[in-house]
Amino acid sequence: MSHDLLVNLVASFLAFLFGWLTRNLFAYYRSSRPVARLWQINRRTPVTAVVGSAGERAALWESDALAAMSLRQGLARHLQIHTVTTIRSAAFNMASHAEENIVLIGGPAMNEVWQTFADRLNAPYRFRMSGNSYRIEAREGDGSFGKLRGPDGVVKDHALVILARNPFEPRSRLIMMAGCHFLATMAAPDIFSPSYARELNRRFDMSKPLALVLAVEDVGGYMPKPVIVAHAHFTQPPHA
Template sequence: MRQDLVVNLAASLLAFGVGWLGRALVHYYRTRMPAARVWRLDRGRRVVMVVGESGGPTSAYPKIPETDALAAMNLRQFLSQDLGLHEAATVRARAFAMASDAEENLVVIGGPVHNGIWTLLTDRLEPPYVFRQFPEEYRIIAVDSGEEYGESDVDTATLVDHAVVVLAHNPFAAGSRLIMIAGCALLATSGATQLFARGEIRALAKAYDTTSPLALVVRVESVGGYVRRPEVVAAANFTQAPATRTSPAPRPV
């Protein structure tokens, strides 16, 4: 009888172990692996999120745009849930320190209106989609075709906005990641971060080559305040120049 008890206990432990291992493998292949393929972080370096600032350049206490703050919060949550990365620094654009932060994994949130780091980095990337200023708005322009994407009111209850999402190498450190997200208006910046949620990031990893620098134009639609899932409406891989160091390498003694 005692032997039967031991056998039953061993069988139960084995079944528990097999079930736990199976669930862990499913979680890895369905969640962690797709997320890692898109994020492609250098785990030896920090993640630094650079958010824009509203107000003029002389404002003593500039505010972080609400949509940028929400975007940063969303991305921190996805990193924690899917990659187990619980620490990510968030800094304002004007507080970004090239000397200490330039070679980290960078996540830049907000476009050229509120975030000067966006322009600093895109000038070194030459992505296929860029922001261009018009008299009353900024729009996204496809460099090759000239196609335009922007904000528009479909009807009294429906608002459509577009964002650029760039997945690239950090131009100051090739092993580090650079992710950039910015909308033409307020809606798309935070809305586009949902591409990094579990279901969406799995589809993103499957549909696109994330081993090469990739730029996406993302459509975000709000219907009566309900924000629908983001939709990729244009995408292109692009060639990136080799990374340059932020300071000269020390000479051997």
């Protein structure tokens, strides 16, 4: 009797272990793996998020802070990375942080660090001042994207997201994301959700640097998932 009981206990434990492993492997391939392929984090170096400086004030721009919070939560949930340093661009120190995994949130209007990295990428899209606001423009062709309000009151904004190698340390990752206005900046981190990450991995070769232009709508306070309206792979200049 004791032998049969032991056999049953062992069989039950093995069945439980098999089920646990199966569930976790499924969760990894369904959620964590696509997100990891987007991030391509160098786990040997820290992750530093650089948000825009709100002029002379000590406070952060709310949209930048919310985007940084969303990214931190995603890294902790899907990649088990629980330490992400968030600093204002005015306090960013190249000597201390330049070779880390860098996440830039907020464009050149408020984030002084944006242009430092953008100048070393030769990305196919960039921010350009047009009138009193910034627009996202293609370096070649006539592609141009900004904020607009439709006759039905729906507001549409656009964000630029760049996934590349850190030009100062190619083993580390560089993520750049910013909207023409705050609406798109807040929505840009949605691309790192598991469902969006799976879509991007199916559509694009994530081993190559990639620039995405996202369209984001505000429909009476509801924001649908961002839509990719322009995209291009690009070749980074050689690391100096």
